[in-house]
Amino acid sequence: MQVWKFGGTSVGKPERMKSIHRLVVSDPGRKIIVLSALSGSTNALLSIGESAYANDVAAIDQKIAELRAHYDAFVAELYSTEDGLAAGKEIVASEFSHIASLTGIRPYTSKQDKELVAEGEILSTQLFAAYLAEQKESSVLISALDFMHIDADAEPESKLIETKLDAILAQYTDKQIIVTQGFICRNPRNEIDNLKRGGSDYTASLIGGAIRAEEIQIWTDIDGMHNNDPRIVKRTFPVRELSFEEAAELAYFGAKILHPSTITPAKIRNVPVRLKNTMQPEAPGTLISTRTSGEQDVKAIAAKDNITAIYIHSTRMLNAYGFLRRVFGIFENYKTPVDMITTSEVSVSVTIDNPAHLEAISAELREFADLEENDRDQTIICIVGNFSADKAGIAWKVLDSVKHIPIRMISYGASEHNLSLLVHTSYKEEALNALNESLFFQNTPA
Numbered sequence: 208m209q210v211w212k213f214g215g216t217s218v219g220k221p222e223r224m225k226s227i228h229r230l231v232v233s234d235p236g237r238k239i240i241v242l243s244a245l246s247g248s249t250n251a252l253l254s255i256g257e258s259a260y261a262n263d264v265a266a267i268d269q270k271i272a273e274l275r276a277h278y279d280a281f282v283a284e285l286y287s288t289e290d291g292l293a294a295g296k297e298i299v300a301s302e303f304s305h306i307a308s309l310t311g312i313r314p315y316t317s318k319q320d321k322e323l324v325a326e327g328e329i330l331s332t333q334l335f336a337a338y339l340a341e342q343k344e345s346s347v348l349i350s351a352l353d354f355m356h357i358d359a360d361a362e363p364e365s366k367l368i369e370t371k372l373d374a375i376l377a378q379y380t381d382k383q384i385i386v387t388q389g390f391i392c393r394n395p396r397n398e399i400d401n402l403k404r405g406g407s408d409y410t411a412s413l414i415g416g417a418i419r420a421e422e423i424q425i426w427t428d429i430d431g432m433h434n435n436d437p438r439i440v441k442r443t444f445p446v447r448e449l450s451f452e453e454a455a456e457l458a459y460f461g462a463k464i465l466h467p468s469t470i471t472p473a474k475i476r477n478v479p480v481r482l483k484n485t486m487q488p489e490a491p492g493t494l495i496s497t498r499t500s501g502e503q504d505v506k507a508i509a510a511k512d513n514i515t516a517i518y519i520h521s522t523r524m525l526n527a528y529g530f531l532r533r534v535f536g537i538f539e540n541y542k543t544p545v546d547m548i549t550t551s552e553v554s555v556s557v558t559i560d561n562p563a564h565l566e567a568i569s570a571e572l573r574e575f576a577d578l579e580e581n582d583r584d585q586t587i588i589c590i591v592g593n594f595s596a597d598k599a600g601i602a603w604k605v606l607d608s609v610k611h612i613p614i615r616m617i618s619y620g621a622s623e624h625n626l627s628l629l630v631h632t633s634y635k636e637e638a639l640n641a642l643n644e645s646l647f648f649q650n651t652p653a
Contacts (some may be wrong), residue, residue, distance in 0.1 A: 208418060210238070210411050210423045210424070211239070211240050211423075211424045211426060212240075212242075212389060212408060212424065213227055213240070213241070213242055213485065215244055215248070215249070216427070216428045216485075217427065217485040218243065218245055218246075218331055219246030219247070219337065219621065221285040224334070224395075224564050226592050227335070228338060228339065228486065230488055231384060232344065236339070237383050238383070238385070238415045239385045239386075239418070239434040240386045240387070242335060242387075242389060243327075243389050243390065245278075245330070245331050248327035248330070248331070249324060251270065252323055252327055253324060254270055255274070255306070256320040256323050256324065259309075259310040259320070259323075262313070262315070271310070275299070275303050278330065282296055282298075282299055285334065286341055294341070295338075298333045299330070302330050302333070315637070321398070321400050325352075328391050328407075331389060332386050336348035342367040344384055345381070346384035346386060347379050347382045349375050349385055350387070351388040351391050352399060353375060353386050354371035354372040354375055355368060355402075356368060356371075356394075357392050361400075365416070365417070367509070368413060368414075368417050372417050389402075389407025389410040389411065390406040390410060391536070402468075408471075409466055409468045410568070411469070413556075414471045415476070415478045415480075416473055416475060419478065423478055424447070424482075427482065428484065428485060428486055429464050429482075429484055430487055431445035431447070431482045431493030432449065432465065432482055433507070434506065434507045434508065434643070435639055435642075436510060436639060439636050439640070440639050442648060445493060448495075449507075450496070450497065450498065450624070451497065453592065454470050457591050458586075460546075460587055460589035460591075460625075461510045461512070461589065465482065466577055470495065473495075477496075479495065481493070488608075501574050504601055505590060505592040506536045506591050506592040507592075508589065508591070508646070510586050510588050510589070510639060511589065512632055513584075514560055514587050515581055515585065516557070516558050516585050517557050517558070517559065517565075517568075517578065518556045519557070519576070520554045521553060521575065521577065531550075531555065534576075537572060538559070541564040541568055543561055544559065544560070544561070545557045546616045547627055547629060548618065558616065565581065581591055584630055585631060586628075587627050588639065589625060589626075589627050590625070594624060594626060602619055605646070607645070608645035608646060609630075612630055612634045613630065613643045615630065616628070616630050
């Protein structure tokens with residue numbers, strides 16, 4: 208069995224939902240289909256929630272009416288039979304009635320808000336399941352809320368997910384297509400919750416790992432993972448093969464096609480992940496597995512914005528132990544992950560991407576160390592590839608490519624797959640283009 212996930216743009220229009228049906232049935236074998244909300248729906252639902260928090264009834268009614276009109280038009284175009292159209296209309300009427308009831312609760316809380324946002328996936332999967340039924344396909348809709356659970360730390364409960372999913376699938380061994388929701392789940396209080404934005408990829412990977420799938424396919428509107436950001440860099444190309452480690456580095460450091468958490472469940476169970484393009488299904492995309500192409504050392508480049516650098520100095524570091532433990536204990540207490548780290552005899556520099564607790568962290572650090580003024584508006588440029596210790600010249604090539612750009616930090620050696628540079632965001636575009644030309648096209652005419 209395979210797991211196929213389709214994102215919001217892939218289901219955003221009726222003709223695209225129909226094309227997903229054609230894709231699914233053209234490939235033999237049983238599949239679990241994971242769907243995101245229709246493109247724009249999650250943002251619209253979040254906006255409705257904001258108005259509910261503000262108790263702005265007029266705005267709530269207007270926004271709900273606008274979103275309902277979108278779904279009414281979607282249904283009118285999706286179905287071709289009277290029964291199909293009636294089923295679609297009933298789904299929309301029922302779910303929008305629930306949306307109205309949720310936004311009418313006072314006080315409006317995060318509990319209602321998470322349930323509201325989940326409606327995007329609930330609507331898309333019900334509409335697709337009804338379309339499959341109209342097409343007389345061997346299919347069934349199962350609710351992610353019946354098996355997808357997170358713990359108190361918002362981490363998936365893998366064993367519970369596997370147990371519950373196995374029991375559900377055992378009831379539908381005669382079905383070829385099993386449809387379910389991405390993103391949504393239940394928390395320890397059994398309330399509707401979510402796997403954070405972009406979590407549909409994570410859902411697909413968790414399901415794929417749980418059932419030991421043959422393959423997980425992530426379908427988007429891009430032909431696989433590119434060697435650089437095509438929105439910024441002119442000459443990019445799809446990377447055909449990546450290892451789990453390389454893909455994880457790229458996803459974490461800014462490659463938008465893949466959610467950062469996706470790789471882990473697949474890697475644990477050794478389930479290959481293939482990135483495909485719904486607009487060009489014949490294109491090979493990118494295969495992520497235990498193996499990787501050895502054609503070149505550098506595979507791809509990604510960039511992560513909104514980075515803050517913190518520079519910590521203290522003579523207590525000199526010939527001492529326990530200093531770093533104290534430093535990183537502060538970040539742990541505030542649940543603030545660190546991206547990059549560099550150290551010298553009396554200094555340590557770190558970067559974070561969440562400045563919510565920056566002032567409190569800085570105050571505690573100043574109790575035993577001196578801090579430079581924090582550098583905001585920084586970008587991490589991540590160069591990913593096969594950088595094993597016995598290979599020479601890779602760092603030189605990278606640094607020579609950006610010798611005209613001020614670099615604040617360098618991280619190299621902690622991983623055989625990652626060399627990271629910290630630059631001010633104003634240099635991001637220049638750095639990405641310079642690295643792209645030097646590392647991939649140096650001997651190729653423009």
